[in-house]
Amino acid sequence: MTVRVMLISPAMNAALREARFAGDAPLDDSGLRQARAAAQGVPAADLILHGPSGRCTLTAGALGLRSAADHALGDWELGRWTGARLDEVSASEPEGVAAWLADPSAAPHGGESLLDLCVRAGAWLDSLHGSDDGRVLAVVEPAVVRAALVHALALPPQAFWRFDVAPLTLTEFSGRSGRWNLRCGRPLAAVPVG
Template identity: 40%
Template sequence: MSIQLTLLCAPGGDPTQDPLLGDAHLSQDAMHMADAARAVLSPGEQAVRAPSMRCSETADAIGLVASSEPMLRDLNVGRWSGRTVREVAAADPAGFTAWLTDPDATPHGGESVRQLCRRSAEWLGSVAPHTGHAVAITEAAVVRAVLIDALAVPARAFWHLAVPPLRAVFLTWRGGGWDVQFGGVSPQEPRRRLLSQRTPLAAGCV
């Protein structure tokens, strides 16, 4: 059984770094960041992406032909979509605080963090046993949710996982669990093993 997944977070769309909630086109700076990843990612890589504009544009900038995977879609923030973090925090401070602290909270009327974690775990568990190496270009929230599952940590840790844009997360299925590595996608940023956790495939969130 051989599975090696490289997760890349598309630039933008992370409430902890970017104030706009919901999908948007990549900025020129983000396009340049994505283009730099060409140095280490082969155009022939097996690849999937979230269905958002920013993930599609990131794949194009890298030069990857990536199929759209609905299960990698961003966290649904319901009526907050298109608003800034500052606007939401000012209009609904209690709801915003609940969103950041309670994985079951849905003050926006959309999807809870725990629901996203379960969806992401289902996707991770659906990866074919002999996939080999594949790249997934997706959203910061989805990368966090995948890490929650792969590292078997509580869903309440979701917002405490830093996911910088285009910093790779390497998942390797070995010995009945996932090894997790973090690194860059440029020659100047070699892979660095930061965490390793053995956990059953699709263990789910707690």
């Protein structure tokens, strides 16, 4: 049976604007307005989920979705870097940041490595094969979308850094028996600025 998985990246927030390792930063008023404006573009689904972060939870609500949190869809766990800005961490731990960017197995922050994130996202994606839920929709952090793309296309983990996932865009996977096809980056609706 073919399954269709649709991943929506959450709306913009202050942490994303500041290039922070966000942790659980919620949406700001602008992000809430943008998500509400995009609600009309959300496709129908049989199973609707969201990552456990405040940003994903609030985006799902603003999109009008009745969804359940799935901890397998949690954001990339970045340990002690959580909440810090990338420029701050780069200044205080330049060797750690260099290792993190170059080596997919590195976790100098004490959290999850890129390899671990890709394995987790891939396991979740593959777990949907054979389920009765033909159309699955989930609001997930951009890192989870990128990791799922790496897994679905059987790319080397370093390809993760080559994907940009804009807020409130839809990435669609369809497949059967572990073979995935993609449709990437469709905006949900015209998103007002401000």
